[in-house]
Amino acid sequence: MKSNDRSLPNAMAAALMVFASTAAQAQDFSYSAFGTIGAAISNQDYRYQRFIDSDGSLMRDTVLGAQLDVQFTPELSATVQGKLAPSARNDQDWDLTASWAFASWRPNNDWLLRAGKLRIPLYLSSENLDVGQSYEFARLPTEMYSIAPTTDVTGLYITRNWALGNSDLSLDAYSGQAKVWVRLNTRDTGTSFNKYDTRVSGSVLTWRAEDTMLRFSAHHAVTRPDGGPLNPVSTQSITTPFGPVYDASGTTPKIRNDIITVGIDQKLPGNWRIMFEAERNIQHDTDLGANTAGGYIAILKSMDKWTPYVSASVLKTVGAPARAHEALSQSSVPDLVPGVTDVINASQRRFADSIPFYDQHSLAIGTSYALTPHSKLKAEWLHTWVRKGSAMIDSPSAGPAVADKGIDVLSISYNFAY
Amino acid sequence: MTRLKFTLAGLLLLACVPLCHAADRIVVIGHANVRKIDLTTVQRIFMGKTIEVDGVRVRPANGTPNLVARQRFLSQYLQTDEDQYVAYWTVRRYVGKGTPPHEVKQTAEMIEFVSKTPGAIGYVDEADVLPGMNVVLRK
Numbered sequence: 172m173k174s175n176d177r178s179l180p181n182a183m184a185a186a187l188m189v190f191a192s193t194a195a196q197a198q199d200f201s202y203s204a205f206g207t208i209g210a211a212i213s214n215q216d217y218r219y220q221r222f223i224d225s226d227g228s229l230m231r232d233t234v235l236g237a238q239l240d241v242q243f244t245p246e247l248s249a250t251v252q253g254k255l256a257p258s259a260r261n262d263q264d265w266d267l268t269a270s271w272a273f274a275s276w277r278p279n280n281d282w283l284l285r286a287g288k289l290r291i292p293l294y295l296s297s298e299n300l301d302v303g304q305s306y307e308f309a310r311l312p313t314e315m316y317s318i319a320p321t322t323d324v325t326g327l328y329i330t331r332n333w334a335l336g337n338s339d340l341s342l343d344a345y346s347g348q349a350k351v352w353v354r355l356n357t358r359d360t361g362t363s364f365n366k367y368d369t370r371v372s373g374s375v376l377t378w379r380a381e382d383t384m385l386r387f388s389a390h391h392a393v394t395r396p397d398g399g400p401l402n403p404v405s406t407q408s409i410t411t412p413f414g415p416v417y418d419a420s421g422t423t424p425k426i427r428n429d430i431i432t433v434g435i436d437q438k439l440p441g442n443w444r445i446m447f448e449a450e451r452n453i454q455h456d457t458d459l460g461a462n463t464a465g466g467y468i469a470i471l472k473s474m475d476k477w478t479p480y481v482s483a484s485v486l487k488t489v490g491a492p493a494r495a496h497e498a499l500s501q502s503s504v505p506d507l508v509p510g511v512t513d514v515i516n517a518s519q520r521r522f523a524d525s526i527p528f529y530d531q532h533s534l535a536i537g538t539s540y541a542l543t544p545h546s547k548l549k550a551e552w553l554h555t556w557v558r559k560g561s562a563m564i565d566s567p568s569a570g571p572a573v574a575d576k577g578i579d580v581l582s583i584s585y586n587f588a589y
Numbered sequence: 590m591t592r593l594k595f596t597l598a599g600l601l602l603l604a605c606v607p608l609c610h611a612a613d614r615i616v617v618i619g620h621a622n623v624r625k626i627d628l629t630t631v632q633r634i635f636m637g638k639t640i641e642v643d644g645v646r647v648r649p650a651n652g653t654p655n656l657v658a659r660q661r662f663l664s665q666y667l668q669t670d671e672d673q674y675v676a677y678w679t680v681r682r683y684v685g686k687g688t689p690p691h692e693v694k695q696t697a698e699m700i701e702f703v704s705k706t707p708g709a710i711g712y713v714d715e716a717d718v719l720p721g722m723n724v725v726l727r728k
Binding site (some may be wrong): 246299459 | 602629633637638640641646648671672675676679680682683684685686687689691708
């Protein structure tokens with residue numbers, strides 16, 4: 172096991188020491204633990220979603236965590252959450268990281284201020300994403316829940332609540348920053364991880380009633396390479412003795428993204444439930460980044476301890492990055508001079524693979540089974556159709572990128588939270 | 590004679606109905622500094638949404654899951670059951686919005702906590718209400 176970032180375990184240890192020394196003075200404190208032991212296997216030899224292939228993997232869904240909540244005064248509390256999960260820096264290691272480390276000040280019913288590291292509510296289940304026990308899906312739809320490399324941000328969060336009779340309206344506003352590792356897999360160079368610095372701010376409006384939850388969020392992110400190469404801006408056509416090919420044109424020191432999400436979680440008569448989320452990730456400053464539209468719809472039926480569900484989801488890269496990916500995917504020169512033309516063609520493949528391009532949709536059928544109020548078993552069959560390509564797939568090194576293919580994934584997991 | 594016994598048994602049974610009902614009924618109690626509150630406020634307090642009532646910082650106390658009164662309270666006041674209540678707090682805890690109410694193992698502990706803790710709100714069986722106890726809501 173290696174640490175993700177030396178400062179994080181240190182920060183966790185320091186925070187835990189502070190907590191331990193003040194716990195005796197604290198009004199109340201509580202420990203909790205959660206985890207998912209999940210296995211997934213697909214019918215393809217290549218990897219999907221980093222880890223899933225025909226050999227099967229425990230790494231896609233397995234996570235173990237613990238949380239400590241300390242109430243110092245009626246208004247002031249602090250929370251630390253640590254988790255053990257596959258590394259964000261490579262595909263081999265497991266990292267112990269601090270998902271949360273924040274202090275809360277709740278002066279009255281209406282206001283909540285939090286400072287530190289916590290998860291921004293980008294999706295309906297952002298904050299409890301790692302706690303499989305808290306939702307029914309074996310895996311939250313990846314087409315929606317993968318649009319940002321991380322949602323753990325260190326900063327300031329302000330929440331205003333309004334009690335509206337039998338419902339509540341809350342507005343969250345936040346601003347913070349995060350160091351993120353972005354995974355890139357190309358057929359010719361394999362997998363690499365590049366570090367970026369992201370500053371993000373946004374606001375989230377949530378309305379909760381007994382049977383309904385509605386959420387609308389808007390976020391603005393500015394991302395800069397942290398020591399790595401600058402991002403190219405666009406493509407340009409260049410002429411070689413063997414024909415026209417593409418090369419990168421220009422660089423930009425930062426990329427801005429505006430992300431908008433909407434989510435609905437509605438309980439229906441007869442223990443039916445419908446969930447819907449959609450996103451639009453608008454990319455600025457480069458034609459070669461993530462510029463996506465996606466979402467899912469799911470129907471669930473609660474039957475005592477069983478909650479079967481079906482979901483359909485989609486994720487597509489749109490606009491200039493989609494056009495650039497398509498052009499690069501078709502770009503090659505005749506293999507006339509070994510050692511020259513194959514190098515040119517490899518550069519075109521690498522360029523195409525470097526675009527975070529998605530054109531896929533999925534159907535999932537699964538169920539959860541509540542063993543106890545604190546634990547669930549889950550099973551799911553997922554079928555993903557990949558049309559023109561998907562950056563979630565590690566295409567085999569020799570040959571074309573995976574396109575117009577179907578992938579079946581079987582998943583089973585044990586989830587708990589105590 | 591048989592008829593008399595049957596009649597007496599019937600009367601005894603009828604007399605028991607309100608007693609049994611009273612024993613099943615839960616009342617919400619509060620520390621001396623807590624005023625009367627309505628059902629919606631009780632629900633919001635035990636769901637972590639309300640932390641202050643009339644300027645008083647409230648501290649809800651719940652029974653542990655094995656306490657029968659807890660199940661009755663969840664049913665009568667929160668219109669939920671153990672599984673749903675645990676699921677609610679599992680999500681709320683892991684979205685960073687607080688922790689479940691303080692838990693006590695038995696009624697005597699509940700009464701002691703509420704009487705000694707300013708802002709405390711708990712519940713007991715109707716039959717366990719003692720003279721001088723501050724009943725803040727009775728359904």
